[in-house]
Amino acid sequence: MAEPARQQSSADQMLTRQAPRNLEVEQQLLGAILVNNETFFRVSDFLEAGHFYDQTHKDIYEKSAQLIQAGKTASPLTLKTFFADDLQVADMPVLQYLMRLAGQATTVINAEDYGRLIKDLATRRNLIRIGEDMVNIAFDAPIDMPPSSQIEDAERRLFDLAETGRSDGGFITFSDALRDAIDMASAAYQRDGQLSGISTGLKDLDEKMGGLQHSDLIVLAGRPAMGKTSLATNIAFNIARAYQSEEQPDGTVKTVNGGVVGFFSLEMSGEQLATRIISEQAEVPSGDIRRGKIDENQFSRIVNVSQEMQRVPLYIDQTGGISIAALTARARRLKRQRGLDCLVIDYLQLITGSGKKSSENRVQEITAITTGLKALAKELNVPVIALSQLSRTVESRDDKRPQLSDLRESGSIEQDADVVMFVYREEYYLEKQMPKENNLEGMAQWQAEMDRVMNKAEVIISKQRHGPTGSVPLQFTKEFTRFDDLIDDDYLPERME
Known part of the structure; x- marks a missing residue:
């Protein structure tokens, strides 16, 4: 009788576990961006606002990105105008919170590592979300959704997550492109028919x-x-x-x-x-x-x-x-x-x-x-x-x-x-144009054409x-x-x- 109790305890534990996040790292990175806007370009290639766990941090990153990409300065003072005056963040006015972020900023050197950690944690949260959806749908599956469709949907969502989670895009050097071209030519040389x-x-x-x-x-x-x-x-x-x-x-x-x-x-x-x-x-x-x-x-x-x-x-x-x-x-x-x-x-x-x-x-x-x-x-x-x-x-x-x-x-x-x-295939259409047997001249001409396309x-x-x-x-x-x-x-x- 101990086994069901152990399973119930495990299920309760899963419900009380917190989603993976690191608010301190999010604060450090946002502070670095507010102190030196060049930091944004070290992470903007792979980091999106949706990767942040805290909603206020999402808003700060998104508004900072809009200002920087427009050629303007993102700082506590310029960002303040985009938030409501009475907004409280961590029991303090939003301007005070932005000033604290800038005061506790990490160095530009650590920015990329912090950005990748934030993104990795977001990926883990998405995995948990997909897993929870799989369990819920399996328990309460709609009539028009057989198990095979559930599996295909889960596969699609996991593959989409894997693809969007990749950070190997962007520019490559010409020497890399040249190497790929040479590899292609080498493979062609060794393949049948070259x-x-x-x-x-x-x-x-x-x-x-x-x-x-x-x-x-x-x-x-x-x-x-x-x-x-x-x-x-x-x-x-x-x-x-x-x-x-x-x-x-x-x-x-x-x-x-x-x-x-x-x-x-x-x-x-x-x-x-x-x-x-x-x-x-x-x-x-x-x-x-x-x-x-x-x-x-x-x-x-x-x-x-x-x-x-x-x-x-x-x-x-x-x-x-x-x-x-x-x-x-x-x-x-x-x-x-x-x-x-x-x-x-x-x-x-x-x-x-x-x-x-x-x-x-x-x-x-x-x-x-x-x-x-x-x-x-x-x-x-x-x-x-x-x-x-x-x-x-x-x-x-x-x-x-x-x-x-x-x-x-x-x-x-x-x-x-x-x-x-x-x-x-011309033969297919010509076959249907066979003249009558008493048309000897037409038959001879048709046969010659058939021999050509046979x-x-x-x-x-x-x-x-x-x-x-x-x-x-x-x-x-x-x-x-x-x-x-x-x-x-x-x-x-x-x-x-």
Whole structure:
């Protein structure tokens, strides 16, 4: 019976504990600022008014900052005019309190240490607040908030706290930037294809883009049946298969080639996606795999490919209708637990906004989603490939090649994306124009055109911040939904007449 009593005592103790703070340090730092306004610039880069525990100290710091940033002097006398005459602080008039702060000021040398201590204590208070909210919500959870949503919300708040708590921003020297550029060039020299970004496994596409660049949002769009999902799975598997890493002196693992890939498959199940990749790699039609119409040789290839696939770092999330907030939380978790070098989302229009009213305006919702994906790419420092649908206006034109204006809700997608690529297969449209059998001349002309475009595709790069636009021809094997580099006819062996 002693255990419940001990637990109750512990709970009571937690309720009576005081929040972490150090009022004396806050007073010392504020006094230093009032004595020498230059002290403010030693802490202003990381310290905010909200980091102070005492409300009066928050007001003093905020008003001092406003005066100093306006080029004026912050002193007990100038600050007094911004407070009520009858205000009492620590049982004394506000002017007397300000004068005492200045009289007990610390030296400028200690100011930065004091500022960081104030900020650290504020971070600890925020952690306690998040923990208390987690407990309260878990006890009294709303009906429309399942435990998974509570976990994602807690993860988001903790990650936001970690990011806002960072103090490594600001200016860097040119020599630091130069070192980073040299490190990038060195990594590119050692990587497959000597690319600055991650290789897609498609040589011609890599040459046009320099690989997939870190922190880029890459939109891959196309009409249905063009093969955008197939191209995305090809690239994802190529990156994961080429993965190589090495352990650093500090014990961390660094990717030196290929990468760890996260794939959000919002439309297809994980099993369907795996079947596609097996079909691509084993060169066995996915329809035959599903129906079991395979011979012994094909089955052997499937087994070999499956064994290889088990070793590649490709992680699939098959949650349909996922919100941008949940997607972001899960991507962060994957980065933290397994590592992450590339993220693929199939497809953008199936993501839902985080706000309750977001669905009322789809354009605003898509804007929030694309902005969130770009922010995620920068935050995790990985390329994010987001697939996108195209509007039906393509079908009404004679030239079916897609354009930027064909993107659904194109304003935000085009604006936020660093790269916009379209998958286009002329064969798909030409196939539908087959003339009647009695039209011999038309049939011969159509067949000649079909021979020209058979098993060929284009990736049209319509926007690229860091490189040229243009078209990249690729080989497309429809039976296996597989993209490869297009073999130039000049390199094919001569045909026997």
